[in-house]
Amino acid sequence: xxxxxxxxxxLRSLILIQLIQLVIYPVILVIKYxxxxxxxxxxxxxxxxxxxxxxxxxxxxxxxxxxxxxxxHIFLSSKYYRTEKLASYFIGIISLTSNTLIFITVLRIIFLxx
Numbered sequence: 535x536x537x538x539x540x541x542x543x544x545l546r547s548l549i550l551i552q553l554i555q556l557v558i559y560p561v562i563l564v565i566k567y568x569x570x571x572x573x574x575x576x577x578x579x580x581x582x583x584x585x586x587x588x589x590x591x592x593x594x595x596x597x598x599x600x601x602x603x604x605x606x607h608i609f610l611s612s613k614y615y616r617t618e619k620l621a622s623y624f625i626g627i628i629s630l631t632s633n634t635l636i637f638i639t640v641l642r643i644i645f646l647x648x
Contacts, residue, residue: 536612539622545611548626552604555637559597562644569648576643596640600633 539545567590576588607629611622 536608538615539608539611542615542619542622544623545615545626548630549604549608552600552607552630552633555633556597556600556604559600559637559640562641563594563597566644566648570644571647574643574647593640593643596636600636603629603632603636 540549570590570593572590573587574590574593575586576592577586580586607625610625614625615622
């Protein structure tokens with residue numbers, strides 16, 4: 535089942551882009567982590583001030599959500615690929631969009647505070 539989605543050019547491209555993003559996370563974190571303060575603004579839904587601040591180690595958890603989204607994408611796409619190819623494409627696009635937004639958010643946080 536999973537082999538089918540890796541044979542599909544579109545789904546393979548969507549997965550590859552997300553894997554590249556997941557590889558870039560640790561590279562940037564290793565380079566920038568010494569310059570990141572111990573408290574960083576992570577919780578933008580809270581009022582300005584101390585409530586917005588979180589531990590800088592919390593920044594390491596965010597890429598795990600991207601990995602989880604990718605795993606769910608691969609699972610759901612492989613499940614629906616045979617019967618609903620279009621649904622697999624939509625799942626892939628939604629996954630890529632979510633991971634790209636998370637990626638941009640993490641990059642903005644890292645480069646704004648370091």
